[in-house]
Amino acid sequence: MHEVMCVWRRPGPEDVGLARCLTDGALxxxxxxxxxxxVARLAVSEAFTNALLHGRPEVGVEVWARPDRCGVVEVYDTGPTVPVFPEPEELAWVTGDHGRGLGLIQAFTREACGAYPCGVGKRVWFAVAMDGRALDAHRTRALVEERARLRAPRSTALLA
Structure with missing residues (x-):
């Protein structure tokens, strides 16, 4: 069973710290x-900032946990473009002020992360083991996909 720990919506850049605090408290x-x-503090800061910079309001955070296993954080916005995480070797070639956030989330979470369209918008998610160890990224992805399918309208294709 999945337990929703908190759901929170805020649209402003001044709220990145608050998103981090609420995620931290829930986990x-x-x-x-x-x-x-x-790990969760770093990753939610990146994901929330990316949603503010590249998404569209409304921006929000949903935190849920599998007791004794992992916590999952999903940052969502109403922008239509689902981001693509870079391949590990691509991160070294990213230059400039933009383009590193998803790669950092990947590195922080040891690739237990992803993105998918949902209703109006998309969700960028990451998972962290309760004890900070590495998670099986494929198994965790399947867990998030299952939860997304249960939550989505029947006519929406979630994960292409």
């Missing part, structure tokens, strides 16, 4: 240790 309440919380 700590679910039993995540400090190593996992540190």
């Amino acid at each position: 700590a309440a679910a039993g995540m240790d400090e190593a996992g919380l540190g």
Whole structure:
């Protein structure tokens, strides 16, 4: 069973810190240790900032957990373009001020992350083990996909 820990919507850049604090509180309440919380803080900061810069309002965060397994954070916005995570070797070639956020999320979460369209907009998600260890990225992706399918309208194709 998945337990929704918090759902929060805010549209402003001043709210990145608040998104980080709420995510941190929800995951700590679910039993995540400090190593996992540190990863989640970094990743939610990147994902929320990316949603503000590249998405469209409304921007929000949903945090849910599988007890004794992992916490999942989904950052969503109403922009239509689903981002593509870079291949690991591509990150070294990204230059300039933009383009590194998704690669950083990938690195922080050891590739237990992804993105998918949902209703109006998209969700960028990442998962962190309760004890900060590496997760099986394929198994975690299947868990997130299952939850997304259960939540979505029947006519929407979620994960292409």
